Amino acid sequence: MDHAKKTRPLTISRLLPIARSETAGHGARRAGAPVLAALALMLAGSPAWASELRFTIWTGNEAHLKMLNGFAEGFKAVRPGVTVKFETIPPADYTQKLTFQIAGGNPPDIGWLMEDAAPTFANARVLEDLAPVLNAKKDYDFADFSRPALGLWTNGARVHGVPFSTSPFVMFYNKDMFDKAGLEDPLALAAKGQWNMTTFQDVAKKLTVANGRFGFEFKDGQGYESRIMHGLMPPIRAYGGDAWANKECGLDKPNAIAAVQQLHDMVFKDKSIVPPGERGDFFSGNAGMTINQISRASIMANAAFKWGIAPLPTGPSGESPVIGQAGIVVFAAGKQKQLAAEFVAFVTNKQNVAVAAQFFPPARASVLASNDFVNSNKLIPPEQMRVVADAIVKGKVLPSHDKSPQILAAMKPRVDALWRAEANVERSLRAVCAAIQPLL
Amino acid sequence: MGQPATMAARAQRNDAPWLTLKMREAMEAWLFLSPTLAGFLIFFVAPLVAVLGYSLTEWNLLSQQATFVGLANYDDALMRNADFWHVARNSAVFALGLVPLNMALALLLALALSGRFRGVVVFRTIFFAPVVTSAAAWAIVWKFQLQGEAGFINQVLAGIGITGPNWLREPNWAMAAVIVTRVIKMVGLNMILYIAALQAIPRDYDAAARLEGASGLQIFRMITWPLLGPTTLVIMVITTIGSFKVFDHIYLMTGGGPENGTLVLAFYIYQQGFEFFNVGYASALAMIMFVIVMALTVVQLALRRKDT
Incomplete structure (x- = not known):
């Protein structure tokens, strides 16, 4: 155990001699003695050790912070005197600022980490192994975590992070726009087994014609820019493809080409997807459907239209849910690693994961299987939350790599070329693979 | 003309006999220049020299591993x-x-x-x-x-x-x-x-x-x-x-x-x-x-x- 940052509190045994020496001194200094004695008595009930853990997160949402501060309060029962300070860093700058803090010798004790950054941080050996602490907790039940969900966060027996959000991509839809177009919504189509890539293209086109607004928008309107993978992966996986596997680029394989060709047709022929350089915004009612995660439901509380969520459309390879993930890690350069690991174990125990599930879909099988989870989100009805639970079990995390930033930067200009009306999809995807293959 | 006369008068007071008028003027000049000079050295020259040094290394910020690679x-x-x-x-x-x-x-x-x-x-x-x-x-x-x-x-x-x-x-x-x-x-x-x-x-x-x-x-x-x-x-x-x-x-x-x-x-x-x-x-x-x-x-x- 390392306690470099811990402060030794004043205790009665340390204060009383000081108080005695004060009273024995000059009269002018005697006034301080009762104060010190009172202070000694006040601190008598304080813990033996007082520490503050610094925890970086990317949410500033009040409800999220309230929940996290609640966990910190609860931890005081386990480790009295330990406080946790949550530090919000905006998501766009998160990984970069975290890196600077580590490089500057001022790492946080604990932090959230996105799935695309996890391999980079793990390979740089800046993450502490949590296995000793997690395994030492009797009732922690690490085996309760779904194995696929741990893929990014474990390496053999080593555990360099615990997933706190295993959030599948789901289809958000604007029910009013479907009603106006006289169409069955995606949830109803899914219930009949008719929600697939073909009907997706069909309804997107009909929604656009009937409503004069785009039928579909990529995640947060960023599918051509910062969220290329979020835009491409759901259809590519539905067609049975992947971005890469076994160090080989898969974007130029026939199933990936077919998936992207369909999207390309929807953008430039059907004109049913918000095109590059335009803005739609599903959440303000300007697009019929979008693919996103349930954490976005919190901004739909005051939506001016009826909405719902449905599974992703199936493709030739059947159901293929895509999952975005984030984990909690402890930094190896931190000064309170043991204590930080204990807090991670506390936050990710069964009870707290069940509480967090209202915002962050869990990777614990026991919580997923419980009714508490499907009833946890006030904005999403239980039958729609079952879509989320089902996708977590069947889903696969977005592709990740220790050179993710370089790969995405190499992809970007070639993907830009893909999103032109006259682009040859196959040739463009071959160019993408040629650019990223050396990095894989 | 008032300023040189004041300086000469100060020099004549001869608080420090080893300090000539020229030296005293130079010292005053450096004192006046020093705030700007310090800023220039700390905020311009030092980073420039540091960047030059970094440019001769292969340094990964995250892993904190730096290797001297010359002009590579x-x-x-x-x-x-x-x-x-x-x-x-x-x-x-x-x-x-x-x-x-x-x-x-x-x-x-x-x-x-x-x-x-x-x-x-x-x-x-x-x-x-x-x-x-x-x-x-x-x-x-x-x-x-x-x-x-x-x-x-x-x-x-x-x-x-x-x-x-x-x-x-x-x-x-x-x-x-x-x-x-x-x-x-x-x-x-x-x-x-x-x-x-x-x-x-x-x-x-x-x-x-x-x-x-x-x-x-x-x-x-x-x-x-x-x-x-x-x-x-x-x-x-x-x-x-x-x-x-x-x-x-x-x-x-x-x-x-x-x-x-x-x-x-x-x-x-x-x-x-x-x-x-x-x-x-x-x-x-x-x-x-x-x-x-x-x-x-x-x-x-x-x-x-x-x-x-």
Whole structure:
């Protein structure tokens, strides 16, 4: 155990001699003695050790912070005197600022980490192994975590992070726009087994014609820019493809080409997807459907239209849910690693994961299987939350790599070329693979 | 004369007999200079030396592993990496587009607004306002205006029967768009410099030339333009340096895209250093940029000296 940052509190045994020496001194200094004695008595009930853990997160949402501060309060029962300070860093700058803090010798004790950054941080050996602490907790039940969900966060027996959000991509839809177009919504189509890539293209086109607004928008309107993978992966996986596997680029394989060709047709022929350089915004009612995660439901509380969520459309390879993930890690350069690991174990125990599930879909099988989870989100009805639970079990995390930033930067200009009306999809995807293959 | 007399009197007091007047003056000069000098050494020279040192290493910011690699980063950038030359070309195109356009427009505006007429202050304020507008707000507003079919610019063009391009999604148009929007943002600064220079030209020259029968164009060519020379040089140097250092505008409007069509040197350095964490390579690129900008400045100064 390392306690470099811990402060030794004043205790009665340390204060009383000081108080005695004060009273024995000059009269002018005697006034301080009762104060010190009172202070000694006040601190008598304080813990033996007082520490503050610094925890970086990317949410500033009040409800999220309230929940996290609640966990910190609860931890005081386990480790009295330990406080946790949550530090919000905006998501766009998160990984970069975290890196600077580590490089500057001022790492946080604990932090959230996105799935695309996890391999980079793990390979740089800046993450502490949590296995000793997690395994030492009797009732922690690490085996309760779904194995696929741990893929990014474990390496053999080593555990360099615990997933706190295993959030599948789901289809958000604007029910009013479907009603106006006289169409069955995606949830109803899914219930009949008719929600697939073909009907997706069909309804997107009909929604656009009937409503004069785009039928579909990529995640947060960023599918051509910062969220290329979020835009491409759901259809590519539905067609049975992947971005890469076994160090080989898969974007130029026939199933990936077919998936992207369909999207390309929807953008430039059907004109049913918000095109590059335009803005739609599903959440303000300007697009019929979008693919996103349930954490976005919190901004739909005051939506001016009826909405719902449905599974992703199936493709030739059947159901293929895509999952975005984030984990909690402890930094190896931190000064309170043991204590930080204990807090991670506390936050990710069964009870707290069940509480967090209202915002962050869990990777614990026991919580997923419980009714508490499907009833946890006030904005999403239980039958729609079952879509989320089902996708977590069947889903696969977005592709990740220790050179993710370089790969995405190499992809970007070639993907830009893909999103032109006259682009040859196959040739463009071959160019993408040629650019990223050396990095894989 | 009062100041030397005071110094002499102080020297005569002879508090420190070993201190000559010359030494005392030198000491005073250094004391007055020292705050600025300290700032220059700490905030300019030290980082420059540090960057030079970093550029000789392969240093991953995240893993904190640094290895001395000599000139390998320079060799990589200049000899092996095609990206560097693509980016350097983009920077040159940006500068060649921005500097003449900015200077020409600034001069035209200054000529129009250097006189005294009703409402001149309002016009000057209108053209200067973008300079003090937040770069982020400016970029976001223009991003909306330059959208494909839904953008204001294209809707105006459509109104007169022209189909506008998808400005920020086509490489050549994107470069043109970032240059023009940057010029509109910054032209006010150069306009003010030119107005100040124009107002410093004695009116007698103009009056005398008119008496001799010179036309407005002749007066501008033979009198005004030559007298604006020093100001033009300053404007050219600072605008060129600024154009090579442009970062925020590109970052916010295009992110270097599309197809790396607006990926300029400063943004490329940022990408290498702060997205890929290759501090050594980014430092080498920064040193190369420093040398380019320094060389351009020296050439401009030399050309000016030759002219005069």
